[in-house]
Amino acid sequence: MMKKIGLFYVVLVFFAGLAGAQESKSGIQAILSHYAARNFTAGAVDREDLDQILLAGIHSPSANNRQPWMFTVVQSSALARQIVSNNEDGNVLIVISAEGDGRTNGTQILDCALAAQSMYLAAQALGYGSRIYTGPINSVNQNLKTQLGLPAGHSAVVLVRVGRVQNNVDAQTAASARAAVNTKVQYK
């Protein structure tokens, strides 16, 4: 009996090890295969997935762990279209705001940018399309702060759009080219 339990334990540890290796591989794959979705389609983002995406934002690092952000989840199509005019029904906009004018506090902007990247990647790891936007931010801050219910003193910094995409468009066909490594990396 003890032998059987021992064998079971060894098999369990072996497969847990394999699972761990697979997880880290899918992490690097998600980072290397992302692209900014262009072909969003209508269709809901499942609530559980949205919770996971937001959790990825919540887990982001920030300077001195200040976590200066508020994530305002825009699910209303009418409101979302005021921000991103071609927003499809079911696409979700996550507006990331922080105290200040949204432009001058460098550390907070970096913090919000990291949260944006975490949520952008999490969405794609879960099979959704995602895209980061700063283009609409000035207009959001001028016209929509009250409608969005941003916390007092906050301004929007960046937003992440999450939604369904056409399944036949993948990273190979949709990602723009990146510079060659040797033009962007130097060793001293």
Ligand SMILES: Cc1cc2nc3c(=O)[nH]c(=O)nc-3n(C[C@H](O)[C@H](O)[C@H](O)COP(=O)(O)O)c2cc1C
């Ligand atoms: C900080 C930041 C701001 C961006 N703002 C916009 C935007 O306002 N509108 C837009 O369509 N895409 C925006 N993008 C998406 C970029 O254009 C896209 O990530 C980039 O061109 C790479 O595209 P690819 O992933 O398809 O290669 C933004 C991306 C980042 C990182």
